[in-house]
Amino acid sequence: MIKFLLKGLLRDKSRSRLPIIVVSIGVMLTVLLHAYITGFMGDTIELNARFTNGHLKVMTRAYAENMNQVPNDLALLDVDELITELNKEYPDIKWTPRIQFGGLVDAPDENGETKAQGPAMGLGIDFQSGRSGEAERLNIQKALVRGNLIQHPGEALLSEIFSEKLGVTPGDEVTLIGSTMNGSMTMYNFKIAGTVTFGAEALDRGAIIVDLEDARNALDMQNAAGELIGFLPEGLYDDEEAVQIAKTFNEKYKNDNDEYAPVMRSLSQQGSMGQYVALTKGWTTYISAIFIIAMALVLWNAGLLGGLRRYGEFGVRLAMGEEKGHVYRTLIFESVFIGIAGTVVGTIFGLFFAWLIQTYGIDISGMVKGGALMMPSTIRARITPVDYYVGLIPGLISTVLGTMLAGIGIYKRKTAQLFKELEA
Amino acid sequence: MENTSIIKIEHLTKSFPMGKSKFTALKGINLTFGEGEFAGLVGPSGSGKTTLLNIVGSLDVPSSGEAKVLGESIGSLTAKGAARLRKEKLGFIFQSYNLLAVHNVFENVEFPLLLLKYTAAERKKMVMEALDWVGLTDKVKSKPPQLSGGECQRVAIARAMVKKPSIVLADEPTANLDAANSHNILQTMVKLNEELKTTFLFATHDEKVINYLRRKIFLKDGNVDQDEISTN
Ligand SMILES: Nc1ncnc2c1ncn2[C@@H]1O[C@H](COP(=O)(O)OP(=O)(O)OP(=O)(O)O)[C@@H](O)[C@H]1O
Numbered sequence: 001m002i003k004f005l006l007k008g009l010l011r012d013k014s015r016s017r018l019p020i021i022v023v024s025i026g027v028m029l030t031v032l033l034h035a036y037i038t039g040f041m042g043d044t045i046e047l048n049a050r051f052t053n054g055h056l057k058v059m060t061r062a063y064a065e066n067m068n069q070v071p072n073d074l075a076l077l078d079v080d081e082l083i084t085e086l087n088k089e090y091p092d093i094k095w096t097p098r099i100q101f102g103g104l105v106d107a108p109d110e111n112g113e114t115k116a117q118g119p120a121m122g123l124g125i126d127f128q129s130g131r132s133g134e135a136e137r138l139n140i141q142k143a144l145v146r147g148n149l150i151q152h153p154g155e156a157l158l159s160e161i162f163s164e165k166l167g168v169t170p171g172d173e174v175t176l177i178g179s180t181m182n183g184s185m186t187m188y189n190f191k192i193a194g195t196v197t198f199g200a201e202a203l204d205r206g207a208i209i210v211d212l213e214d215a216r217n218a219l220d221m222q223n224a225a226g227e228l229i230g231f232l233p234e235g236l237y238d239d240e241e242a243v244q245i246a247k248t249f250n251e252k253y254k255n256d257n258d259e260y261a262p263v264m265r266s267l268s269q270q271g272s273m274g275q276y277v278a279l280t281k282g283w284t285t286y287i288s289a290i291f292i293i294a295m296a297l298v299l300w301n302a303g304l305l306g307g308l309r310r311y312g313e314f315g316v317r318l319a320m321g322e323e324k325g326h327v328y329r330t331l332i333f334e335s336v337f338i339g340i341a342g343t344v345v346g347t348i349f350g351l352f353f354a355w356l357i358q359t360y361g362i363d364i365s366g367m368v369k370g371g372a373l374m375m376p377s378t379i380r381a382r383i384t385p386v387d388y389y390v391g392l393i394p395g396l397i398s399t400v401l402g403t404m405l406a407g408i409g410i411y412k413r414k415t416a417q418l419f420k421e422l423e424a
Numbered sequence: 425m426e427n428t429s430i431i432k433i434e435h436l437t438k439s440f441p442m443g444k445s446k447f448t449a450l451k452g453i454n455l456t457f458g459e460g461e462f463a464g465l466v467g468p469s470g471s472g473k474t475t476l477l478n479i480v481g482s483l484d485v486p487s488s489g490e491a492k493v494l495g496e497s498i499g500s501l502t503a504k505g506a507a508r509l510r511k512e513k514l515g516f517i518f519q520s521y522n523l524l525a526v527h528n529v530f531e532n533v534e535f536p537l538l539l540l541k542y543t544a545a546e547r548k549k550m551v552m553e554a555l556d557w558v559g560l561t562d563k564v565k566s567k568p569p570q571l572s573g574g575e576c577q578r579v580a581i582a583r584a585m586v587k588k589p590s591i592v593l594a595d596e597p598t599a600n601l602d603a604a605n606s607h608n609i610l611q612t613m614v615k616l617n618e619e620l621k622t623t624f625l626f627a628t629h630d631e632k633v634i635n636y637l638r639r640k641i642f643l644k645d646g647n648v649d650q651d652e653i654s655t656n
């Protein structure tokens with residue numbers, strides 16, 4: 001019987017072709033979207049992790065309270081000791097101090113008068129110790145547009161757009177005007193080593209990147225840092241793991257009432273990143289659900305049309321003594337077969353297109369201007385093992401569901417009526 | 425040989441709802457058929473031939489009265505019971521052949537045996553035997569679209585006969601055939617009727633068919649008008 005059904009299915013192109021095409025397209029889109037969104041969301045998370053949030057971040061409780069104002073007056077002290085402790089406790093995680101700061105960057109003319117000025121987002125990064133891995137993490141070499149990386153104390157990198165706005169070029173001097181940890185005003189001169197473009201709008205607007213020690217000198221923050229950021233060993237953010245680590249760390253300081261006691265936050269526990277991480281977890285379900293519904297509707301209709309065409313066949317089979325329930329079950333069997341075939345074809349195509357997007361990327365820089373999150377300006381799909389089977393759920397459920405719905409019509413019809421239609 | 429009654433119809437009526445009122449297609453039929461008959465329901469269009477044939481074939485149920493087929497009361501059969509009766513004891517031949525277009529001759533004839541769960545070897549033997557009856561052993565692999573109308577109807581006869589049913593019901597089997605093919609398939613059916621003792625019940629208004637019938641039941645407006653048994 002199964003052989004009989006499969007022969008019918010394979011030979012009757014109109015019975016198999018349209019459903020397989022529909023399922024293939026739906027599955028292909030599901031796989032493609034899955035890889036695409038995994039890539040996009042993953043890249044967005046990693047981008048934010050690398051530039052601002054880390055996978056984990058240690059701050060003082062007071063700093064954490066007002067994190068978005070980067071309140072360096074509430075920064076961590078005795079940072080070296082804290083890092084030693086963290087390295088001992090979590091040897092696999094890479095810890096590095098950073099100072100984020102705000103300020104004005106002033107570009108003087110030949111006479112020392114202000115030529116141009118602009119608000120800057122400052123980043124003090126450990127370039128000099130040689131083991132922080134920060135240069136690679138921020139991919140500075142690749143981001144470099146003009147000039148060189150920071151090689152000497154007192155050098156800074158400006159974002160390319162910012163440098164154009166200020167009308168400065170590598171080799172020029174600029175002055176950072178800001179406030180020290182103690183709240184007094186500070187002016188600190190930097191020589192521009194080079195300009196950078198990261199491809200992240202929020203950063204490219206007005207960033208000044210300096211060595212950590214220079215930031216400390218400028219802001220009076222000896223052995224202090226606004227934050228210590230940590231990166232998980234696998235290089236990709238794992239929310240469960242990060243949350244767990246933060247929990248155990250904070251447990252130790254539970255009984256410490258000092259508002260300057262350190263506190264650890266996972267990336268998902270920092271501002272709007274939490275919602276974003278939650279979204280990355282839920283969307284596979286949403287997408288699958290949407291495709292299941294859409295495809296099931298199409299296949300329901302296709303099934304109805306196919307069913308109409310096959311009334312003759314059903315009538316004969318009933319006349320020969322096949323039970324209605326059995327006819328119905330054979331239809332479901334056929335749909336499972338079609339679902340699997342469509343899933344295989346769709347998955348192959350989906351993976352192929354995902355691979356293209358993974359390899360070549362799609363430039364979306366025009367679409368990500370503004371916004372609170374840092375978004376990558378090129379979307380790259382990321383093929384994960386899930387992509388090999390994610391299409392099976394919509395592929396199978398939609399065909400079976402569509403067939404069940406279409407089949408009810410046939411099932412409800414009176415045998416005599418079906419038989420009558422044979423004569424038409 | 426026609427003494428055991430295998431179909432017994434008593435006071436049978438069948439009406440169909442027609443808007444608010446109803447239309448009565450069969451108005452109290454009494455008929456009995458014995459084993460091995462070669463009989464036909466004859467009458468003008470709309471006289472109720474197909475309606476009666478469908479009830480005997482357990483594809484429809486009486487509105488009142490009784491139709492007993494091989495001891496089973498059609499009106500009180502469950503859907504499963506009716507399916508089993510058709511599967512095991514009844515064969516159908518249709519005006520428009522109704523072969524499965526994507527399956528070849530062998531597979532079409534084999535289908536009823538799949539439902540009856542015969543083994544592959546048994547099926548092969550029975551199908552080839554049935555195709556031999558209708559003279560189509562050389563077309564085993566052909567698909568219906570490649571066959572002539574007469575060949576199609578012979579495949580349909582083989583399909584109806586392959587399980588050696590007790591009764592074959594044939595509704596206008598020659599309506600789509602020319603004279604030569606009509607005679608050919610009628611002779612085949614007469615031969616099978618004689619060799620296998622299968623009861624044949626036709627519904628027809630085709631003179632060619634009527635000439636082959638040994639019993640002619642004339643229906644008119646849902647009533648039996650005449651019941652003629654020829655002696656030849
Ligand atoms: N499902 C139905 N609903 C309503 N009326 C029906 C139905 N089936 C049959 N009839 C009516 O019952 C009457 C008998 O129909 P039937 O099909 O038995 O005629 P017939 O003798 O087979 O005619 P023909 O030679 O044209 O095939 C017709 O008037 C037909 O319109």
Ligand SMILES: [Mg+2]
Pocket residue numbers: 473474475595627
């Ligand atoms: Mg009729």
